[in-house]
Amino acid sequence: MSSDKLRRQIASEAARLMATGRENDLFRARRAASRRILRGWIRPGELPSDAEIRDEIERCAYLYEGDARFDNLRNQRLVALSLMQLLKPFRPRLFGSVLTGDVRRAGMVRLQAFADDSTSVRATLEAAGLQCQVAPEQVSRRGTRRTRIAAACDVFIAEVECYPAACAAHAFRNVTTGESVPRATMRQLSSLIRREYPDVQFDDLAGATASTDRFQVYRMLLLPLADVEQPRHAHPEGDALFHSLQVFEIVRAEHPWDEELQLAALLHDVGKAIDPFEHVQAGLAALAPYITDRTHWLIEQHSDARRLLDGTIGARARRRLQQHEDYDSLLSLARADRAGRVPGGSAPTLDEALDAIRDLARLCG
Secondary structure, three states: OOHHHHHHHHHHHHHHHHHOOOOOOHHHHHHHHHHHHHOOOOOHHHOOOHHHHHHHHHHHHHHHHOOHHHHHHHHHHHHHHHHHHHOHHHOOEEEOHHHHOOOOOOOOEEEEEEOOOHHHHHHHHHHOOOEEEEOOOEEOOOOOEEEEEEEEOOOOEEEEEEEOHHHOOOOOEOOOOOOEOOEEOHHHHHHHHHHHOOOOOOOOOHHHOOOOOHHHHHHHHHHHHHHOEOOOOOOOOOEHHHHHHHHHHHHHHHOOOOHHHHHHHHHOOHHHHOOOOOHHHHHHHHHHHHOOHHHHHHHHHHHHHHHHHHOOOOHHHHHHHHOOOOHHHHHHHHHHHHHOOOOOOOOOOHHHHHHHHHHHHHHHO
16 A cells, blocks of 8 residues: 555544544544554554644535534634633633634534632533533642533533643643644634634623533533543443444434433443443433433443343342333343444444434424
8 A cells, every 4th residue: 555545544534533523632533543544553654644634624524514614613713712701710721623623513612721629610600501510630640630621501512621720821732742732812712713704793602501402411421431441351342432322323223213212322321421430320410400210210220231131130139120111121221232342333423323312302202
């Protein structure tokens, strides 16, 4: 295979990984793409550059979205600016694909905020009517604390990374490449918007979005699963999001009209990004206002159902499950959970899965 053809193939695969939300970092996408195509070693000079991958992202985005992709980018930059105005006391910085322009329809607004107490950032977001989900605090090798807050409403979804106030002047670098992470202050983003969109209206979107769409909440809870790596011996397919999407696809094929069971399949592991030690209860606590009692029961019992299939569950617990009216649905979920662990297996994107359930809900009332 020629070197140019190889570079194009890797660039195309890396763009696909980013477009589907499997990767959100160019370096990781390039590395994953080279492994999938070659399954071996490659000279660094044969890998595509960031510019080549971005060109491929542009081509794919225009192919599938047309001129709408430019509207998507503009709208998400306006959302970012309104959120930065809301978080002005915390010296916010915009980074990621919304700043660089590598945004797709599924792109997420990503901000940094600086406060010694992340609860004040969360309180500010919730006071504006946003639904927030806070991940456990992480500490880097250098001792820097970081708390991620996902904020959503029926218009957008955003992720705010909270750091101590003293970190505001630090230079942030990519942990894998060592390169500086592009960031923009509120003033810099305002200048960018005025330059590229001279006719745009600066509406305060953050303050006008008090209602919450349950599908945005699902998306907010599912997105962090892409960063949850699972034990390879039990989950060779990779991250928890890819697993959840595989399970959903299996259940949808077997039960195309059962919205509650499909939701249980898609959402059964959301707690792994909240509390990996008690992920079922953590997930149910976050989902409680947005799912039915039946979906709640299916998620709550799916771990016992796996033990039922393995033959490791006690007789009393087996009888309890068998006597429930949704026993057959629970077994379907457990079988799909076991089958949805195929490396490179068939799975929709997150947005395709949510759109399918939304359409089913609309069709069935």
